[in-house]
Amino acid sequence: MAPLPPSTAPRPAPGPARRSWWGRNQIAITPWLFLAPGILFFAVYVLIPVFQSFNVSLYDWDGLGAAEYVGLRNYEEMYYDDAFYTSLRNNLIWLVLYLLAIPMGLAIALFLNQTVTGIRIYKSLFFFPFVISQVVVGLVFSWFYDPSFGLLNVMLGWFGAGPINVLGDERWVTYGIIAAGLWPQTAYCMILYLTGLNAVDPEQIEAGRLDNAKGFRMLWHIILPQLRPATFIAFVVTIIGALRSFDLISIMTAGGPFGESRVLSFYMFEVALSEYGFRMGYGAAIAVVLFLIMLCFITYFLWSMYREERGR
Amino acid sequence: MFPTPIEKQPRGAQIAYQSLIPVALILWLLPLIAVAIFSIRPDADFANANYWGWPSSFEGVANYSKVFFESDMPRYLLNSVFITVPTVIGAVALSCMTGFALGVYKFRANLWIFFLFVAGNFVPFQILMVPVRDLTLDLGLYNTKTGLVLFHVAFQTGFCTLFMRNFIRALPFELIEAARVEGVAEWRIFWFVVLPLMKPAIAALAVLIFTFIWNDYFWAVVLTQGAESQPVTAGITSFNAQYRAAYHLMSAGSIVAALPPVAMFFLMQRHFIAGLTLGAVK
Numbered sequence: 001m002a003p004l005p006p007s008t009a010p011r012p013a014p015g016p017a018r019r020s021w022w023g024r025n026q027i028a029i030t031p032w033l034f035l036a037p038g039i040l041f042f043a044v045y046v047l048i049p050v051f052q053s054f055n056v057s058l059y060d061w062d063g064l065g066a067a068e069y070v071g072l073r074n075y076e077e078m079y080y081d082d083a084f085y086t087s088l089r090n091n092l093i094w095l096v097l098y099l100l101a102i103p104m105g106l107a108i109a110l111f112l113n114q115t116v117t118g119i120r121i122y123k124s125l126f127f128f129p130f131v132i133s134q135v136v137v138g139l140v141f142s143w144f145y146d147p148s149f150g151l152l153n154v155m156l157g158w159f160g161a162g163p164i165n166v167l168g169d170e171r172w173v174t175y176g177i178i179a180a181g182l183w184p185q186t187a188y189c190m191i192l193y194l195t196g197l198n199a200v201d202p203e204q205i206e207a208g209r210l211d212n213a214k215g216f217r218m219l220w221h222i223i224l225p226q227l228r229p230a231t232f233i234a235f236v237v238t239i240i241g242a243l244r245s246f247d248l249i250s251i252m253t254a255g256g257p258f259g260e261s262r263v264l265s266f267y268m269f270e271v272a273l274s275e276y277g278f279r280m281g282y283g284a285a286i287a288v289v290l291f292l293i294m295l296c297f298i299t300y301f302l303w304s305m306y307r308e309e310r311g312r
Numbered sequence: 313m314f315p316t317p318i319e320k321q322p323r324g325a326q327i328a329y330q331s332l333i334p335v336a337l338i339l340w341l342l343p344l345i346a347v348a349i350f351s352i353r354p355d356a357d358f359a360n361a362n363y364w365g366w367p368s369s370f371e372g373v374a375n376y377s378k379v380f381f382e383s384d385m386p387r388y389l390l391n392s393v394f395i396t397v398p399t400v401i402g403a404v405a406l407s408c409m410t411g412f413a414l415g416v417y418k419f420r421a422n423l424w425i426f427f428l429f430v431a432g433n434f435v436p437f438q439i440l441m442v443p444v445r446d447l448t449l450d451l452g453l454y455n456t457k458t459g460l461v462l463f464h465v466a467f468q469t470g471f472c473t474l475f476m477r478n479f480i481r482a483l484p485f486e487l488i489e490a491a492r493v494e495g496v497a498e499w500r501i502f503w504f505v506v507l508p509l510m511k512p513a514i515a516a517l518a519v520l521i522f523t524f525i526w527n528d529y530f531w532a533v534v535l536t537q538g539a540e541s542q543p544v545t546a547g548i549t550s551f552n553a554q555y556r557a558a559y560h561l562m563s564a565g566s567i568v569a570a571l572p573p574v575a576m577f578f579l580m581q582r583h584f585i586a587g588l589t590l591g592a593v594k
Contacts, residue, residue, distance in 0.1 A: 026497070026498050027417065028419070030413070030417070032413070034409040035414070035425065037406055037409065038407065042428075045463050045467060046435070046466060047428065049440045049444050050440065052443035053441075063442075111336070113314070114317060122337060124577075126340060128341070128574070129341075131574050131577040132570045132573070133529065133545050133573070135527070135545045136548070140347050140566065143346070143347065143350070144343040149364075151342065151346050192589055195585070195592045196589075200314060218314065219314070222314075229591060229593060240434055244437065251529075265436060268438040272442060283441070283442060284439075284442050287439040287442070290436045291435060291436055291439040294434065294435060298431050301434065302427050302431060
């Protein structure tokens with residue numbers, strides 16, 4: 001069902017009035033008229049700023065006064081900056097652990113994929129954390145972790161453990177924040193898989209049952225291959241989510257203690273816009289590194305989409 | 313259906329399952345339930361360290377009215393509405409047009425432009441932060457709702473275009489062909505043929521964008537400052553600074569801030585999930 005190429009598109013009978021310039025070129029020009037406002041906005045606020053950031057990263061600039069060209073000096077400083085490596089390490093931890101949202105979401109989806117009474121309400125309530133803003137998720141979890149009254153320590157107390165101050169301990173802080181982030185992200189993956197499971201071909205399941213496949217083998221060999229589109233989207237949104245982590249860190253710890261929970265997105269913001277110095281150039285350089293990491297994934301996503309488009 | 317429907321299992325398994333679900337749900341929502349309970353406790357409970365015992369009295373009404381009548385919260389909520397609603401309208405309008413152009417017409421740059429929108433939608437916010445803040449300052453729109461709306465419209469156009477284009481691709485192309493044979497002008501095809509068919513997509517996108525923008529925090533912090541323009545996600549931090557250690561009020565404030573998207577979700581659930589899971593099924 002590919003759209004027809006403009007040259008062979010069926011045209012009305014070529015009467016003299018119809019053969020105006022506009023009549024002949026309408027199909028070639030219309031898409032550009034429709035695209036113009038969208039492209040304009042997107043270029044001004046998204047595409048061009050990406051290149052401007054590359055440029056700013058070569059300057060020493062406080063955002064107000066004159067910018068001084070310093071070449072690659074910002075990148076050189078980054079090379080010797082311990083805080084940068086801490087952030088980078090945390091970004092990697094985020095990327096790896098955030099992916100747990102995918103199997104966890106699948107597990108909950110399998111658990112809820114039944115037709116008992118009231119299951120629809122259960123599904124919505126399980127999904128519900130995703131709808132709440134990350135700011136509120138951050139607040140909710142920082143109270144949950146609170147060493148004096150948090151529910152976590154109350155529960156640890158039942159087992160004779162704790163109390164631990166998750167957000168005040170540099171060994172635990174990043175994991176604590178990731179756990180908070182996994183909560184909504186798992187809900188998202190769950191809803192993707194629930195939709196996917198809905199569309200699984202029942203005949204293949206029956207065929208599998210006849211072949212004596214059940215439980216995990218059924219899941220692995222028959223169900224998961226059919227869930228591939230859902231898995232792909234879950235992967236995309238989870239990777240993006242992991243690299244975008246900012247709200248939770250800003251709300252729960254503001255990068256602390258001792259900057260141990262920083263990630264690149266937060267460190268960049270700190271350098272460029274917080275109290276100690278408006279260092280736009282250095283901030284932009286950090287953003288460029290983050291962008292390049294993201295670019296690897298974006299290229300992979302687009303490549304997958306391109307193959308898909310080709311396959312149609 | 314996978315896993316095996318529970319009705320086909322022995323009676324014992326059914327009962328076990330039925331009783332396991334509520335337990336699992338309570339565990340899953342535990343942090344949230346804790347906050348909900350905090351929000352109806354009186355001040356005295358926190359002073360007496362009665363965090364998890366039975367509340368000494370129920371002060372839900374008092375706490376929530378304090379949030380609504382004695383703080384800047386209504387102001388922030390209103391700001392959020394004035395930021396979110398225009399963004400939804402703008403982004404949906406722009407992407408109906410871009411989606412139509414990319415979904416219906418075949419021209420050489422089509423796929424490239426489409427991929428540009430998709431790629432732009434994935435970039436980290438930080439790479440845009442310095443130039444966008446600078447641009448907003450230059451336009452005199454720093455610390456205004458308009459400045460925030462303009463950026464949100466532009467950025468969301470990326471995701472919306474992806475969504476709309478794929479939706480339009482799935483429409484029956486014969487309808488458009490038939491209209492062309494009739495000699496209908498292209499813009500009339502958009503308005504009278506395609507747009508009416510896009511209603512479900514528009515509804516789904518509207519609720520999704522509403523939620524995304526309402527919950528945005530990063531750009532609110534970067535582009536606005538004071539109570540006159542900050543949305544509720546940024547406002548809640550000033551609210552919490554004002555009521556430091558008053559956990560009953562901070563809890564009530566958080567719940568109020570989180571509520572509009574939640575209400576939107578429960579009211580428009582079908583559209584919301586349809587939008588979120590587009591592409592999850594072949």
